[in-house]
Amino acid sequence: GQNIDQPTEMTATEGAIVQINCTYQTSGFNGLFWYQQHAGEAPTFLSYNVLDGLEEKGRFSSFLSRSKGYSYLLLKELQMKDSASYLCAVSDSNYQLIWGAGTKLIIKP
Amino acid sequence: NAGVTQTPKFQVLKTGQSMTLQCAQDMNHEYMSWYRQDPGMGLRLIHYSVGAGITDQGEVPNGYNVSRSTTEDFPLRLLSAAPSQTSVYFCASSYSPHGDFNTGELFFGEGSRLTVL
Numbered sequence: 001g002q003n004i005d006q007p008t009e010m011t012a013t014e015g016a017i018v019q020i021n022c023t024y025q026t027s028g029f030n031g032l033f034w035y036q037q038h039a040g041e042a043p044t045f046l047s048y049n050v051l052d053g054l055e056e057k058g059r060f061s062s063f064l065s066r067s068k069g070y071s072y073l074l075l076k077e078l079q080m081k082d083s084a085s086y087l088c089a090v091s092d093s094n095y096q097l098i099w100g101a102g103t104k105l106i107i108k109p
Numbered sequence: 110n111a112g113v114t115q116t117p118k119f120q121v122l123k124t125g126q127s128m129t130l131q132c133a134q135d136m137n138h139e140y141m142s143w144y145r146q147d148p149g150m151g152l153r154l155i156h157y158s159v160g161a162g163i164t165d166q167g168e169v170p171n172g173y174n175v176s177r178s179t180t181e182d183f184p185l186r187l188l189s190a191a192p193s194q195t196s197v198y199f200c201a202s203s204y205s206p207h208g209d210f211n212t213g214e215l216f217f218g219e220g221s222r223l224t225v226l
Contacts, residue, residue: 004151008149033215041219041220042199042218042219042220043152043199043215043217044217045214045215045216048214087151087152089151089152095205096154096167097152097154097215098151099152100151101149101150101151102151
């Protein structure tokens with residue numbers, strides 16, 4: 001079966017760095033996505049990786065290793081507004097998105 | 110630009126009632142989809158459409174119907190509501206099934222929170 005694994009919850013301190021991991025097993029691969037979802041709101045797009053390596057976008061970076069079925073989202077200089085759930089999703093061979101359950105990130109002052 | 114608009118935002122139904130969740134987008138996107146989101150689970154695809162007049166089933170289609178008569182609108186119908194359909198529903202759209210041309214981005218509506226008693 002197809003599976004996306006990510007930690008259920010993480011806690012970090014304001015101003016620090018946090019890495020949220022995502023491992024996947026899917027039938028085919030057409031890209032990996034990270035979305036941010038604040039409580040009670042819709043998911044919003046953060047990043048898209050289809051090739052191995054690191055993509056940097058401001059305070060957020062996303063890394064992909066296709067051979068290991070692994071990605072991480074790196075958040076630097078954490079701010080209180082970064083408290084949210086972070087969703088990992090993989091596009092499979094049929095271009096259907098398989099979603100992880102999300103990682104709830106709690107930022108403490 | 111309104112993006113993706115969903116209505117209603119909140120709804121309470123009794124078991125056996127029917128209702129329609131509305132979804133409209135003004136970005137001329139060909140691909141539209143409906144997801145449900147339940148605690149502790151990833152988003153699950155209910156139905157999707159790759160263009161007007163074309164719909165297909167996703168992972169959890171039972172108990173739901175859709176139609177796509179125009180590019181803009183993609184309503185989701187609950188035929189006979191059951192407590193298991195209590196969930197948050199999201200409509201999403203993009204240029205193509207795998208997202209925007211370059212970024213892969215899906216554009217989500219604000220969500221509809223449905224409770225079935």
